[in-house]
Amino acid sequence: MMVDEPPASARFVVIGGGVHGLSAAWHLAKELTASGENPNVIVLEKSQIGAGASGISGGIVRNFYRSEAMTEVIAESVAIFEDDREGFGFHQVGYLAVVPEVQREDLEAIAEHQCEVGYESELASGDSNCREYLEWLWPDVNSEGVQAVLHEKRSGWADAIGTIRNLARHAREAGVRIFEGVEVIGLGYSGAEVSEVITSGGAIGCEAVIAAPGLWAPAWWQMQGLDPLVTIGEGDSAEQRPLTEYWLAREGDYLLPGVGLAGNAGRAAPVVHxxxxxxxxxxxxxxxxxxxxxxxxxxxxxxxxxxxxxxxxLEMGPDFELDPYGPENPKQLAGDDLSEFFTSGLAFALKRFRGASDLWDSNPNGGVLALTPDRYPVADWTAPNVYSILDAGHGFKMLAVGREAAREILGSAKSSLLAPFRLSRFGSGATHVVSKSPYPWT
Ligand SMILES: Cc1cc2nc3c(=O)[nH]c(=O)nc-3n(C[C@H](O)[C@H](O)[C@H](O)COP(=O)(O)OP(=O)(O)OC[C@H]3O[C@@H](n4cnc5c(N)ncnc54)[C@H](O)[C@@H]3O)c2cc1C
Structure with a gap:
């Protein structure tokens, strides 16, 4: 079989075949075609598309973030999923955040901002309202101690691999060429601008680069000669932190035969936190x-x-060995203690799961994800013709980031949606609000 070789040059080179790279490439080509230009865009992926976090993502599409900037980007991203529900395998079953008193204010603030940006949701607050709201869906729910429930109507979950394939299909249909097994290992400069990317298969001349390297951000930073430490804050209180720290997202597939999550009268269950x-x-x-x-x-x-x-x-620190990435690497698997924790948590939440611990068919898996210092993504120029998108562990759903990056690199306008995600926020202290959730990525 003849494998396509990358060309000697392309106008736009996108590095990384995850959700961000593929979305950026698709939207670049779409915008170029719309303005009558040749969609001369290539994607270089060192392994296979979806080989990074995107392909093993849990696929949850929700808007439960304390940062208002996230609410807006995700509302736009969900609209992209809605435009092609079938292609993305998007199950728009809704999303419920069920929280105790300590997070009630967070939820109220999130609900208010969702209302402002037109992201349809309902909020129940206080124990009797929460009980009524939850019992309507699940009569056997344990609502004790629940003080707020946020129900996002437009959220749900999408098939991770299906989403990657669908992004690749849209990109190819728009004229993008995708090359797998091609690793970018260096950059050639003309002045401050990158004039070529050096790959495992040779050099490729280019006009501009969009890089979405996912977890491999530190290597990408090093390739550009940038400092892998970022300064947070100013003056005496300033501290230096690694650009990327790794966490193990511990997830799994669980089956208790004959018992599922279906709600009252067989209603499909929303995604739940x-x-x-x-x-x-x-x-x-x-x-x-x-x-x-x-x-x-x-x-x-x-x-x-x-x-x-x-x-x-689980926190893995800034120096975690990433390759080989994915479930075949035992260091990247959830471990059995997740199963006891998870099934006990389920039994706490829904009485139908109680007293059945020996009957669960448990398949813990999960994977490693990358977080920035304030746990939100970065979308910014890192050279005059290089745009970098850095992941922050919840990017699967953020399809609009690639679209906005594409628009910025084509020079049509600065994206107001991406303005809060610049690198400069770390130095200026304009980092994102963090919620009181026990999770590092909300
Ligand atoms: C177990 C798990 C569950 C998750 N669940 C969710 C969820 O439910 N909802 C959600 O929104 N998010 C979730 N996430 C986070 C989400 O998957 C990531 O935020 C998102 O997929 C990141 O996309 P990306 O395109 O930045 O990176 P990636 O998907 O990691 O893609 C980067 C790609 O770049 C390639 N690459 C890197 N360097 C080079 C190079 N030098 N040359 C060529 N190619 C290169 C890599 O091979 C990789 O394919 C989860 C993550 C994990 C690990």
Whole structure:
């Protein structure tokens, strides 16, 4: 079989075949075609498209973020999923954030901002309202200690690999050429501008680059000669932090035969984030699992009755060895303690799951993700003709980032949506608001 070789030059080179790179390439080509120009865009992917975090993502599409800038980008991103629900395998079943008192104010603020940007949601606040709201969906729910429930109507989940394939299909149809197995290993400069990318297969001349290297951001930073430490804040309180720190997102596929998440009268269950401050005890032996705030998230799986979800993220530090990336690397797997935590959390939340710990078919998996210092993505110029998109562990749903980056690089306008995601926010202290959730990525 003849494998296509990358060309000697392309007007736009996109590095990385994850959601951000593919979305950027698709939208670049689409905008170029719309303005009557040749969509001369290539994507270089060192492995296969979807080989990074995008391909193993849980696929949750939600807008439960304390940062107002996120609410806006995600509202735009969800509109892209809505434009092609079938192609993305987008199950728009809604999303419920179920939280204790300590997070009530966060939820109220999020609901208010969602209303301002037209992202349809409902908020229940206070124990009796929450009980009524939740019991309408699940009569066997444990609503004790729940003080706020946010129901996002437009959220849900999408098939991760299906989304990657669909982005690639849209990109190719718009004229993008995608080259897999081609690694970018260096850059050639003409003055301050990048004039060529050096790949494992040779040099490719270019006019501009969009890089979305995902977890491999530190290597990309190094290639550009940039400092891998960022300064947070100014003056005496300034501190230096690594640009990227790694976390293990511990997730799994779980099946309790004959028992699923379906709601009252067979209603499809929304995606759920269930956070709590009550002690969590093992459903297997009643031993205390944690007396600290905890949380699980879950959704219906692809196959009848299965539950996909996770909890207990683990900090891996800034120097984690990424390759080989994915589930075949045992260092990147969730581990069995997730199963006890997760199924006990489910049993706490829904009575139907109680006393069945021996009957679960458990398949813990998960994977490593990258976070920036304030745990939100970066979208910014890193050279006059180089645009970098850095992931922050919740980018699967953020399809609009690539679109906005494409528009910026084509010079049509500065994106007001991306303005809060510049690198300069770290130095100026304009970092994003962080919620009180037990999760590092909300
Ligand atoms: C287990 C898990 C569950 C998650 N669940 C969710 C979720 O439910 N919802 C959500 O919104 N987000 C979720 N995320 C986060 C989400 O998957 C990521 O934020 C998102 O996929 C990042 O996309 P990306 O395009 O930046 O990076 P990636 O998908 O990692 O893509 C980067 C690509 O660049 C390639 N690359 C890197 N360097 C080079 C180079 N030098 N040359 C050529 N190619 C290169 C890599 O091979 C890779 O394919 C999850 C992540 C994990 C790990």
């Amino acid at each position: 269930f956070d709590h401050t009550a002690p969590l005890y093992s459903d297997r032996d009643g031993e205390l699992i944690t007396d600290q705030p905890w949380g699980i998230y879950f959704r219906m799986g692809m196959t009848g009755g299965s539950v996909v979800g996770g909890g207990l993220p």
